[in-house]
Amino acid sequence: MKKKFDINDLNKILSSFKKNIKTNSNISEILDSIEMLDLISKLEKEYKIKINSKDINYENFSSTLKILNILKKNAKTKK
Numbered sequence: 712m713k714k715k716f717d718i719n720d721l722n723k724i725l726s727s728f729k730k731n732i733k734t735n736s737n738i739s740e741i742l743d744s745i746e747m748l749d750l751i752s753k754l755e756k757e758y759k760i761k762i763n764s765k766d767i768n769y770e771n772f773s774s775t776l777k778i779l780n781i782l783k784k785n786a787k788t789k790k
Contacts, residue, residue, distance in 0.1 A: 714758050716782045721775055724753055738778065739769035747772065754778070760785050 714720070725732045728746050732738060742750060750772070751762055762785045771781050 716758065716779050716786070718775055718779060720757075721779060721782075724750070724757060725775065727753075735774070737773050738775070739773045754782065758782055758786070 722732070725738065728750060729741055732741055738750075739747070751767060754760075755762055760782065762781060766781050766785060771777050
């Protein structure tokens with residue numbers, strides 16, 4: 712069963728990287744490049760999806776809502 716995209720779950724994943732990330736935080740400014748790669752990997756594993764490389768950019772990962780949108784957009788692409 713595929714996991715539902717939920718902002719609370721996403722916030723838990725983000726807080727595993729940095730404790731001070733809040734819903735309105737600019738995530739792409741808080742995480743360094745290695746942490747961003749780790750985040751993408753963790754999201755793909757957690758939600759059993761593959762995020763299209765065209766969607767991987769700082770703008771799409773600048774907020775939790777934008778990340779949720781990317782997850783939903785890529786949900787049809789299975790890993």
